[in-house]
Amino acid sequence: MSVNNTNTNTTRRDEIAAGLAEVERRIAGACQSAGRARHEITLVAVTKTRPASDVRILAGLGIRDVGENRDQEAAAKAGECAGLPLTWHFVGQLQTNKVRSVVSYAGVIHSIDRPKLAEAVGREAVRTGREVTCLVQVALDEDPGRGGVVPAGLPALADLIAVTGGLRLGGVMAVAPLGGDPGPAFARLAELSAELRKDHPDAKVISAGMSGDLAEAIRHGATHVRVGTALLGRRTPFVR
Ligand SMILES: *Cc1c(COP(=O)(O)O)cnc(C)c1O
Numbered sequence: 001m002s003v004n005n006t007n008t009n010t011t012r013r014d015e016i017a018a019g020l021a022e023v024e025r026r027i028a029g030a031c032q033s034a035g036r037a038r039h040e041i042t043l044v045a046v047t048k049t050r051p052a053s054d055v056r057i058l059a060g061l062g063i064r065d066v067g068e069n070r071d072q073e074a075a076a077k078a079g080e081c082a083g084l085p086l087t088w089h090f091v092g093q094l095q096t097n098k099v100r101s102v103v104s105y106a107g108v109i110h111s112i113d114r115p116k117l118a119e120a121v122g123r124e125a126v127r128t129g130r131e132v133t134c135l136v137q138v139a140l141d142e143d144p145g146r147g148g149v150v151p152a153g154l155p156a157l158a159d160l161i162a163v164t165g166g167l168r169l170g171g172v173m174a175v176a177p178l179g180g181d182p183g184p185a186f187a188r189l190a191e192l193s194a195e196l197r198k199d200h201p202d203a204k205v206i207s208a209g210m211s212g213d214l215a216e217a218i219r220h221g222a223t224h225v226r227v228g229t230a231l232l233g234r235r236t237p238f239v240r
Helices: 005-034 052-060 071-080 096-105 115-127 151-163 183-199 214-219
Strands: 042-046 065-068 087-090 106-112 132-137 167-173 205-207 224-227
Touching: 005 042, 005 052, 005 214, 052 071, 065 071, 071 087, 071 096, 096 106, 096 115, 106 115, 106 167, 115 132, 115 151, 115 167, 132 151, 132 205, 151 167, 151 183, 167 183, 183 205, 183 214, 205 224, 214 224
Parallel strands: 042 065, 042 224, 065 087, 087 106, 106 132, 132 167, 167 205
Antiparallel strands: none
């Protein structure tokens, strides 16, 4: 190829800037029709499968929150991006044997779905003098393979997080069921969040909405949208 690195990155920056402008336009439109303010919504840029150079471009464009779903990839990228003013969000299913690594870089874990995991994160956070914001991932469909606690299990898991050292209970997270209208699932998540906030008024986070359904999520009270494809393009396998 005749293009050098600098030119490649200039082009990539333009692509990402255009993606970000379009996502911001969609968020602004959704906020306007829902009577909400833009500052109520945190855009988490999901950078899984994307190189650290993309993360650096996003940081240069003002993004402060990035999301990853696999520890091995995320740990390497967070290391490469050390020094950038970023909060790393872990949004994928998490095995307890990865907790030590994840707690070393993640400020927020969106996928707490069982007591053992909450306790393991708490132990590691205390050991390393960190505070990790934990969201309880709620399963809104019958598919157990996608992670999440059943709605009936939310209060007990939230109570556990709230009393566990090293953890801050942030709120709830869900992924809309595959196929069909995400509206009912996001409405249910909003109800569960309202119920949770009766006992835990500071647990205000509702992490919902991805590239395809962010407007619907914002309509239903999402405070955090997790957006990959619409910012960075369709994912191809990440070669390490
Ligand atoms: C990949 C991923 C996203 C982003 O999905 P896009 O459709 O690419 O925006 C959001 N949340 C989770 C949990 C993910 O794994």
